[in-house]
Amino acid sequence: MTEFANRVEQVSISGIREVFEAAGEDAINLGIGQPDFPTPSHARQAAIEAIENGRADAYTSNKGTQSLREAISTKYDREYSLEIDPEDVIATSGGSEALHLVLEAHVDPGQEVIIPDPGFVSYDALTHIAGGTPKPVPLRDDLTLDPATVEEAITDDTAVFVVNSPANPTGAVQSEADMREFARIADEHDVLCLSDEVYEHIVFEGEHHSPMAFAETDNVVVVSACSKTYSMTGWRLGWVAGSNRRIERMLRVHQYGQACASAPAQYAAEAALTGPHEPVDEMVDTFERRRDLVLDGLDDAGLEVPTPSGAFYVMPKVPDGWCDEVLERGVVVVPGDAFGANGEGYARLSYATSTEDLKEALEIIDDATTAVR
Ligand SMILES: Cc1ncc(COP(=O)(O)O)c(C=O)c1O
Structure with a gap:
């Protein structure tokens, strides 16, 4: 049975x-x-036009349209001076699918994923779904994640550690110094850092920093989305960016599970990313x-x-x-x-x-x- x-x-x-x-x-x-x-109305309008002129009728490339991936690449260069090749991006069905791709592609049964506790509910669930074991670690009193706590939790079984800034559920923002530490830990321990940056634009004090900017290896992958920044939760459009070899593995999961992100949402996202801020x-x-x-x-x-x-x-x-x-x-x-x-x-x-x-x-x-x- x-x-x-x-x-x-x-x-x-x-x-x-x-x-x-x-x-x-x-x-x-x-x-x-x-x-x-x-x-934003310019994002809605772009989707309406793509629907009316038939551009949104067909599958896009599995990774997403070239122009959307170029817009994402330009965004990283403009905002964080981070060079990300448009080929090293997959447009996904929201940040959620991007998290799923990272874990599916990097976690084997029995391996551990270090997650912040309290942390966004999907990290625990998606780790189980990938066959791995979540390893929750506590936060500092100010509800940020201490790199030292993460480093101590790493064992030979650790496949991934998750950093989320600004964070759900705490609203905490990690400092630049912390992000440098997370990058060092990913490099030195040869463990993947999954940086969930879906709230990257909603910062009130200081600035958002991505650990990807500080890593010397390809051991950081970034997940983000239009959902929170552009108030587009219903459109279901996010992305994952990483090195070519990592994107290639994640594409295997995405191609067979999703084919491509929704085409109308991709056109809306491109307009959101390139339009007025x-x-x-x-x-x-x-x-x-x-x-x-x-x-x-x-x-x-x-x-x-x-x-x-x-x-x-x-x-x-x-x-x-x-x-x-x-x-x-x-x-x-x-x-x-x-x-x-x-x-x-x-x-x-x-x-x-x-x-x-x-x-x-x-x-x-x-x-x-x-x-x-
Ligand atoms: C920290 C965090 N990551 C990822 C997501 C998923 O975002 P999306 O709606 O783009 O799938 C959420 C949604 O609440 C979130 O809070």
């Missing part, structure tokens, strides 16, 4: 959905992981104002929270029973343990929602916090 594959049996559907479903219809949702802004700047300014509002509100409620420098999440330490109390009063937050065992005692709040809703939610949070103390 056919049984289910063990790799898949080890994975369960994300707990985050259950929280949404438990909340009433009128609940204020601070559980959302996507920007509440429209996709103002919509992104406005969105980031709005997120920064909301972050400050939320930090003030949490501080007034007496909650301890490291200041996050990016993404659109905050992760305060919360007393026992806090998440249930807040949820019962009509505000959806995600309990920190949904992101790993070390997330216990924390909650993730997303401020990708209107200022008005945030103000109301913060009042409710203040009352709820008093009630559980």
Whole structure:
């Protein structure tokens, strides 16, 4: 009889959905992981034109259109002075597929993948799906990932370590010095660093740095996407960039599993990457104002929270029973343990929602916090 594959049996559907479903219809949702802004009109328009003139009807090259990959290559040169050949990029169905390709192509059964804990839920699940074993490592008190912790966790079985900056669920941004260390560790230990940079543009203090810029070997691959930067989560367009030999292996997985990323989304992405940046700047300014509002509100409620420098999440330490109390009063937050065992005692709040809703939610949070103390 056919049984289910063990790799898949080890994975369960994300707990985050259950929280949404438990909340009433009128609940204020601070559980959302996507920007509440429209996709820039020039990106939408490019897809409409590609559909109307028939360009979007056919498969593209497996890696994605030449012009999209050139736009991605130009972006890395412009933003980080990083030289990435358009041939060394695969356009994927969102950052999610890109993460999947990296792990499928580099992890053998029994090998370990070092992941931040708390960290984005997909790292654990996709490691299992690739047949590997996740090895969660704790964060510093400021919720950044310490390169020394990663280095200590490396064994002969380590295939990959994951770095995510700005990070989900913490909003933490790694320093340039940390990124240099991650690159050194990847080089010296000959272990692949998977750098998940999907929030790369949503940074309020300092700058985003990619460990790829500091590595001397090809042991860093970068994953990013249009999803968060251009508010294009529904379009499903991301990419992975790495050395030619790594891209060639990932293409084997992508070619048979996906053929190519959606063509209309590829045209929209190209326009987003090459068009005006103002919509992104406005969105980031709005997120920064909301972050400050939320930090003030949490501080007034007496909650301890490291200041996050990016993404659109905050992760305060919360007393026992806090998440249930807040949820019962009509505000959806995600309990920190949904992101790993070390997330216990924390909650993730997303401020990708209107200022008005945030103000109301913060009042409710203040009352709820008093009630559980
Ligand atoms: C850290 C991180 N990486 C990757 C993704 C996946 O992004 P996409 O929607 O492009 O698949 C997400 C989505 O929430 C994320 O938070």
